[in-house]
Amino acid sequence: MGKSLLNESPGGRIPQAQRLRDLLEDAIVEGHYAPGDRLDPEALARQYQCSRTPIREALTHLAASGMVKVAPKRGTFVARLSVTELVERFEVMAELEGMCGRLAARRMSDETLSALQQAQAACRQCMLNGDVNGYYYENGEFHRLIYEGSHNDFLAQEARRLHAMLKPYRRLQLHARHRLESSWCEHERIVTALIAGDADTAQRELRAHVLLQGERFNDLVASMQRLGQTPA
Amino acid sequence: MGKSLLNESPGGRIPQAQRLRDLLEDAIVEGHYAPGDRLDPEALARQYQCSRTPIREALTHLAASGMVKVAPKRGTFVARLSVTELVERFEVMAELEGMCGRLAARRMSDETLSALQQAQAACRQCMLNGDVNGYYYENGEFHRLIYEGSHNDFLAQEARRLHAMLKPYRRLQLHARHRLESSWCEHERIVTALIAGDADTAQRELRAHVLLQGERFNDLVASMQRLGQTPA
DNA sequence: CACCGTCCTGTTGTATACAACGATCTGCGC
DNA sequence: GCGCAGATCGTTGTATACAACAGGACGGTG
Missing domain, CATH: 1.20.120.530 (GntR ligand-binding domain-like)
Structure with a gap:
């Protein structure tokens, strides 16, 4: 999982949030997270060694594409489609x-x-x-x-x-x-x-x-x- | 920031960034901004009396939906579709x-x-x-x-x-x-x-x-x- | 024992500060 | 005059700090 830092020189020329979005999408698609799982921004931030901001951006985009769903004030969850x-x-x-x-x-x-x-x-x-x-x-x-x-x-x-x-x-x-x-x-x-x-x-x-x-x-x-x- | 009085019923939520996204989308759709116009985050922030953060979120979502296009390090522009x-x-x-x-x-x-x-x-x-x-x-x-x-x-x-x-x-x-x-x-x-x-x-x-x-x-x-x- | 009000905690959403990157402009050398 | 290199400035992207809201728990009261 922590295989992401070997991309470019430190600082990263590629937008971090976009990379995170792809990473998370892959993780979801590959079944690493199961539908219904909660995606805790802080935990993800620790996991990917960044702050909540890019995580948040990635999550909102995933929400827009329908892959995760946000329950206001309750958390963000992997979409569990009916x-x-x-x-x-x-x-x-x-x-x-x-x-x-x-x-x-x-x-x-x-x-x-x-x-x-x-x-x-x-x-x-x-x-x-x-x-x-x-x-x-x-x-x-x-x-x-x-x-x-x-x-x-x-x-x-x-x-x-x-x-x-x-x-x-x-x-x-x-x-x-x-x-x-x-x-x-x-x-x-x-x-x-x-x-x-x-x-x-x-x-x-x-x-x-x-x-x-x-x-x-x-x-x-x-x-x-x-x-x-x-x-x- | 001043509390918005556009509050919906007690059940209704007020996602500020989402409101901005709709507002901007309407503004673009209604021709208030012309294709090719630059959308300056700071100017928009002043205009809508908020910080760059929700503006940025709105813009990235509009970019995802194809209504605006981002030219990296050069600015965000209303999509000028070929x-x-x-x-x-x-x-x-x-x-x-x-x-x-x-x-x-x-x-x-x-x-x-x-x-x-x-x-x-x-x-x-x-x-x-x-x-x-x-x-x-x-x-x-x-x-x-x-x-x-x-x-x-x-x-x-x-x-x-x-x-x-x-x-x-x-x-x-x-x-x-x-x-x-x-x-x-x-x-x-x-x-x-x-x-x-x-x-x-x-x-x-x-x-x-x-x-x-x-x-x-x-x-x-x-x-x-x-x-x-x-x-x- | 049940119900209700209040407080606490956890979460999101927003603001501001900061850093790095790139584009453009300018000046110097050729 | 032209090209290249460096500096400057503007822009985005990220981090951190902060505030507000909601849900749940706990305790008090009827």
Whole structure:
């Protein structure tokens, strides 16, 4: 955790608060902090060896992006999204990804396309090895490449933001039975559509791909609730 | 610092920085500050009778939402979106609005629908009176109601954010010739589709409606450049 | 025993002071 | 006249100190 000081010369040329924001976001996304955990500014300040100010700035930005929630005068907590909020976000994500796909089908460069195929190949390898974490990573690359392929920087930025926000939850349901295999098959259809330049199919497949994740998660939550483990 | 007498009800909280953020956002959206204007933290602090800290927080949040841009060590400026950035945002906006329409066609409550028809009637009145500002306001209501009608709070929030970001530019092209009339006709088709619960048509019409605004703006910019007036 | 008022403590939000970085301007040398 | 180097100034980013608010606990009272 304390591996951050080896960046630049003392004093740091890169804005400290921004670095902290990324660090915290990563920590949350990677599950280092669990949803519902309290993020104590003073503790974080000690941990990252700075004052409360940049911590505060990082936290408010994370709050704005929806990754943490502030309870006024009570503390800041890692966002614990309700099922409704989650489904809503997956709905929007599906639409944005579908849009990325539609645009990418027409605009994607050959380089990006081949990189996409490489990512898909890496996904396949992880799938065959049952390497869930590896798949998780390569899956992120896969989607990121499609965002870039849309050649709409603003869209790509928004998609990345939502992707990051949903990451912790997305990761959960990759462990579902045969989810890796079906996910990879869906990817395959998407790649085919993109290669063919078939915008409608790419859009439809990508939207379905993401929506399915939302539904799968819904199932997961339902089953967890049935087991008496409150997920939220 | 003097206690603000704008205090809400006892339950209401008074986050000063957030109020400033809204105030600044309004000021920018309303054209009080022009794109490219420098926002001097100290001047703003004097103007709003507070220190640089909440101003700074407001500005960084506005920067995150894309309404202002920071030039490191040079100052913070009202975002002067390039034509490309603008077109990208309109593209995304069109998709989100279309999505709102698709969902609203199925989920919209009767109350919201009748409110929408009222807004549309008000739009018609403004159109007949040639009241561009009035139309501008009622148009905002019209779209906001559709966002709410989607019954996806997250989507509505994102749509509102983008809507606010594009407001200054959207306003410009309402002055284009016959734009009010054609805008109103497009609204009419949208309302019809929503009443009929025709999700596909609502989505298509809304997307086209917004995309058209983007294209119109593109035309406007092109003509302004032809006239030698830099568009911001 | 229950209820209510008060005090305490913990938290956030704000102000001010400070330091470091970068851009710009100026003067000197070529 | 031009280019480069150094100083100056303005800007941001960070730290610390401070104030206000709310929640909870505790004790007193009915």
